Amino acid sequence: MKSLNGKDLASFIKERQAHQVASLKSKPKLLIIRDSNNPVITKYVNLKIKYGEDIGVEVEDYLAKDTADIATKITFANKDSTISGIILQLPILEKEKTDELCNLIAPTKDVDGLGVNAKYDSATATAILWLLAGYDIKLENKKIAIVGRGKLVGAPLYRIFQASNYDVSLFHRGDDLTNLKSFDIIISATGVPGLISSEFISPGATLIDAGTASEDGVIKGDLAPELYARKDLTAITPVKGGVGPLTITCLFDHLLQAAR
Secondary structure (H helix, E strand, C coil): CEECCHHHHHHHHHHHHHHHHHHCCCCCEEEEEECCCCHHHHHHHHHHHHHHHHHCCEEEEEECCCHHHHHHHHHHHHHCCCCCEEEECCCCCCHHHHHHHHHHCCCCCCCCCCCCCCCCCCHHHHHHHHHHHHCCCCCCCCEEEEECCCCCCHHHHHHHHHHCCCEEEEECCCCCHHHHHHCCEEEECCCCCCCECHHHCCCCCEEEECCCEEECCEEECCECHHHHHCCCCCEECCCCCCHHHHHHHHHHHHHHHHHC
16 A cells, blocks of 8 residues: 655655745745634644745744734735735634635735635645645546535635546535445545544545544544555555645745745
8 A cells, every 4th residue: 555645745845945945036935824823723833834944934923813803914914025925824713704814815925725816726735636646646537536625625626626627526514425435536624533434445545634633632634543554545645744744835835936
C-alpha cells in the first residue's frame, strides 16, 4: 500500500519558494485573520508562521474581537500595498458570516481561494490535486467520491473535478456511506473523527483524509484507525503529513504569485 506523504512533496516546492523570495525586491507579507484560539486553528496558524519564517516571508497573525473587527481588518489590508495575501482562518465563530467575509477579501490577495471572485483556486483542493499527481494516482476512468461539501475542500474540489469531466459524486451529511464501496478514490473532508470506517471501503481503493478535528485535545482525521492496518488498499494518506503540508505550500505559492 502506497503512503501519500505530502510532506515529502512539499519539501521540494519549499526549497524553490525560498529561492523565489530571495530574488524579490521586497519581502512578501501574509496576513492571517482569525477569531478563535481553538487548538486545531492555532496549530495550523503556527505551521504557516513557521513556514513563512523558513522561506523568508513575513506572516502576521491577527486575532479579531468579532466579525465586525474581521471586516475592518480585511478592508484596511486590501488597501495596504505591503500585504501580498490575506487568509481568513476558518472556521470563524459566526459561521453564517463566512461567505460574506471571504468575499470581502480582494480577489488578487485571496490566496486561500475562498472568495467567489478569487484569482486562485482553493489551496486545499489544489493541494489534493498535487498529492494525487505527485504519486501518479490517475483520475481518468475512476469513480471518485468526495465526502463533505465544505467551502475549504469538498465544494471547490467537486467543481474542479466536474470541470475536468471526471466521474465524481458528492456525499452530504446523512448520506449512506456504505455506497462508498463502489468508488475507487475516496476523499473525505468532514472534520468528523473516524467517520470513514473499514466496512465502507473496498479493496484497491485510494483514500485521502482532508478532515481535521480536535477530540480530547488530540487532532484526528476522518479515517478510522483500522483502515491503516489494511494491506489491500492502493494508497492512503498518513495520519500526519498528508494533505496539510501541501496546503500550506500551495498557500505560499499563491502568495508569491500575488507578490510578483
